[in-house]
Every structure is written in structure tokens, then in C-alpha cells.
Amino acid sequence: MVKIGPIELPGFPLLLAPMEDVSDPPFRALCKSNGADLMYTEFISSEGLIRNAIQCRKKLDIFEYERPVGIQIFGGDEDSLSMAAQIVEVTNPDLLDINFGCPVKKVACAGAGAGVLKDVDLMVRLTAACVKATSLPVTVKTRLGWDDSSKNIEEVAERLQDAGIQALTIHGRTRSQLYKGTADWSLIAKVKENPRIKIPIFGNGDINSPQMALEYKNRYGVDGIMIGRAAIGYPWIFREIKHYLNTGEILPPPTVAERIAVCREHLLRAVNWQSQRVGINEMRGRYANYLKGLPNIKDYRAKLVRLDEVDAVLELLDEIQQTYASYEIERSPIEIIDYHTKAGLLG
CATH class of the missing domain: 1.10.1200 (Non-ribosomal Peptide Synthetase Peptidyl Carrier Protein; Chain A)
Structure with missing residues (x-):
């Protein structure tokens, strides 16, 4: 069992990543029915929530069948994030997640998302402000660092834990990589292996098959994995991974x-x-x-x-x-969509 505050998840849970224009309630329902253990809303601007922006408020919609479900927010101002956290709490999600990982220019270069990776002290202050503002468990999703010369995730993990977060999801790329190249999970493993780290550590990046999920589980020792782009148009990825982890058998592709x-x-x-x-x-x-x-x-x-x-x-x-009633679709590797360029923003 994996615990995030009072939330109890099964051993090695599968998480649905927060994805702008993708992980809305209709899509989350499909992922839940196929085995996702914890899901997140699309990421929500703290400034938008405070201004009562209709689009942002709509993203707060959650339903009982989704639980446990987390609402993810982003921003670069302590007061705004605190106020947003209080607004989120009223909607009664199971947890609040802070996005320190979105690499898209209009977010990161505005001092939010992955942009906060350039200022760890600010990241800690923002996190502490959210923890203080809400009684919900607070978690964080982030990246290895801003670029190859500043992969500071080991320091970040310790300091965020000290600030009060109750779980950490790490995407195995820097902000500079966007979604290019291959995710490096070796630093995620180092965070997990740190004896000071007591909170659950979830890995994220490039998981697109049951075999890969098992390999990364065994190789990197994370508490669970978060799946994003591989679930777009293929919510069956969750049931396929769970079945393989439990039985060693590959399920046939959906008919x-x-x-x-x-x-x-x-x-x-x-x-x-x-x-x-x-x-x-x-x-x-x-x-x-x-x-x-x-x-x-x-x-x-x-x-x-x-x-x-x-x-x-x-x-x-x-x-x-x-x-196509008699047609059998052959199994092929699930395409990892270049979501940054083709679909929108990944939270």
C-alpha cells in the first residue's frame, strides 16, 4: 500500500497525469474504469481562479466516481497560490498538486511551472504557502531541473519534503528538453534511494507498454508511475500494465x-x-x-x-x-505523442 496523507493507494499505483485539454472529466472517467488509481485535473492557473475565470472554474469539476482525484494548480506568486489553494479546498478534492513541471514558454517564462526550477528558494516558499493554506494533502509534480547544468532534483526533493509535501512526482527530463529525447530515470532513482526521503516518489516519462512499466519498476524502485501521453486515445494502457504486473501476461489489444x-x-x-x-x-x-x-x-x-x-x-x-466487425487490430507499440507540439500543454 502507498499512502499520501490519509489517501490509501494500492501497491505500485498507476497515476493519470494532468494534461491540458486532455485529462478532463470525460477522459478521466475512461481511465478510471480501465484501472487508473489516482487522477489529476488539467492544470489550473492560480491567477485565473482568483479572477473567477470561467474556464479555470470549470476545470474544478470533479465527481465521486473519480476518487481519489487531485486538483493541480500553477503559479509563481505566494499569495495567489495560497488563495487558489483555499478555493480548491472548497471543491473537496482528495489532494492538491502544484505544477512545477510545465515547460511551455508562456508558462515557464512567466515564472510558473518549470520556470520555478531556476529558483529553488521560491519553489520552497510557494510550496510552504500552499501547505499552510489548506488542510488537503499537498503534492508536487516537477522535473529534473531547468537544464543539464542545473539538475537539482535531489536538493529539491529534500526541501519540498521539509516544506510539507506528502508525495512527489518527477518527470525524467529537464525543462530545456521539453518532451524531446529520452526521459532519464536515474536521478529519480537517486531521490527514491535517499534515506532522508520518506514520502512516495512517482516516476513519469516515456512509459508506453506493460513491459516498460515492469522494467522501470524493478530498475528504479519508484513507488508508482504516472502515465501521460501514452494514455491519450488509449485508456486501456492502465489495465494492460496492471494485468502484466500481476500475471506476466500481455492482454490482447482492445477490439x-x-x-x-x-x-x-x-x-x-x-x-x-x-x-x-x-x-x-x-x-x-x-x-x-x-x-x-x-x-x-x-x-x-x-x-x-x-x-x-x-x-x-x-x-x-x-x-x-x-x-470493421471482423477486423483484428495488431498490437504495436503505443505511440508517445509529441504532446507539446501537437495537442497543447502537459501539466
Whole structure:
């Protein structure tokens, strides 16, 4: 068992990463049903919450079936983060997470996200301010450092633990790397091996298969792993990893019927959470991932993104299922999407 304050997670839990424009309630529901043990909202600007920005407030929506679930915020001002933490607490999540990892220029260069990695003292003050402002367990997600010359995660981990956080997730890249190259988990392992560290340490970066999850579990000794880009369009990654860790067996890939069922569920949840127009628009960018591997699917995808009525989309999904009813999708490595350039921001 892994504990984050009063939250009890199974041994070696699987976490869904906070991803802007991806990890909203409809998507989180799919990941939860496929085995995610702890999930996070899209990251939320502390300044936006304080200004009562509608978009930011909408991201606070959480539902009982998601628990345990954490709300992630970001910012570079102690007072703003404290006020945001108090606002978050009213919505009653299970924990509050601080984003010190987003590398995107408009966040990092504004002194938030991974930008705080350049000033460890500020990071500690921001964290301490959040811990003081809320009774929720406070956790942090961050990176190895700003660049190769400042990989300060070992110092950061100790100081954040001293500031009161109750778990730490480390992405195995620096800010300068963005999402390029290969994540280096060796420093994550050093943090975990530090006898001073008593809080759970979760690793993040590049996990895209059950075999890789087991390898990294054994090699680096982390308490659990956080999965981000590999889950986009493939929420089955959680059940596949869990099954492999428990049995050593590789599950078959989802059938066409399962893929279509997830498309339908995601669409209906998106429409119910937002509206028909918004839900349909948001789903248009997701069909390609769900239907990947089906031959000659391009024309169907083109039709899906032009439809603007739920019933019409559902009817076309039924047609796709019938067309490919006997087709078996071959297993291939799950593509790690270059999310920074193709989809938005990774929290």
C-alpha cells in the first residue's frame, strides 16, 4: 500500500497525469474504469481562479466516481497560490498538486511551472504557502531541473519534503528538453534511494507498454508511475500494465467494438459535461487516436469531424463498427505523442 496523507493507494499505483485539454472529466472517467488509481485535473492557473475565470472554474469539476482525484494548480506568486489553494479546498478534492513541471514558454517564462526550477528558494516558499493554506494533502509534480547544468532534483526533493509535501512526482527530463529525447530515470532513482526521503516518489516519462512499466519498476524502485501521453486515445494502457504486473501476461489489444464503445462513451460524457456543440468539437481531435490501426479509416474520420449532431455521430460510429466487425487490430507499440507540439500543454 502507498499512502499520501490519509489517501490509501494500492501497491505500485498507476497515476493519470494532468494534461491540458486532455485529462478532463470525460477522459478521466475512461481511465478510471480501465484501472487508473489516482487522477489529476488539467492544470489550473492560480491567477485565473482568483479572477473567477470561467474556464479555470470549470476545470474544478470533479465527481465521486473519480476518487481519489487531485486538483493541480500553477503559479509563481505566494499569495495567489495560497488563495487558489483555499478555493480548491472548497471543491473537496482528495489532494492538491502544484505544477512545477510545465515547460511551455508562456508558462515557464512567466515564472510558473518549470520556470520555478531556476529558483529553488521560491519553489520552497510557494510550496510552504500552499501547505499552510489548506488542510488537503499537498503534492508536487516537477522535473529534473531547468537544464543539464542545473539538475537539482535531489536538493529539491529534500526541501519540498521539509516544506510539507506528502508525495512527489518527477518527470525524467529537464525543462530545456521539453518532451524531446529520452526521459532519464536515474536521478529519480537517486531521490527514491535517499534515506532522508520518506514520502512516495512517482516516476513519469516515456512509459508506453506493460513491459516498460515492469522494467522501470524493478530498475528504479519508484513507488508508482504516472502515465501521460501514452494514455491519450488509449485508456486501456492502465489495465494492460496492471494485468502484466500481476500475471506476466500481455492482454490482447482492445477490439474494434471496445474502441467504438469508448468513442461513444467519451462523446456522451463530453456532451453531458459541456454541451452538444462543445462536446462534439472537443471529440473531433480524439477519433484518430481511438481508431488508429484500422485500414482505410481516413474517410470515416473525415466524416466524423464534420458532423455536428450527436445522433449522427453515433450512427456513423455504428457503421464503422459494422464495417470493421471482423477486423483484428495488431498490437504495436503505443505511440508517445509529441504532446507539446501537437495537442497543447502537459501539466
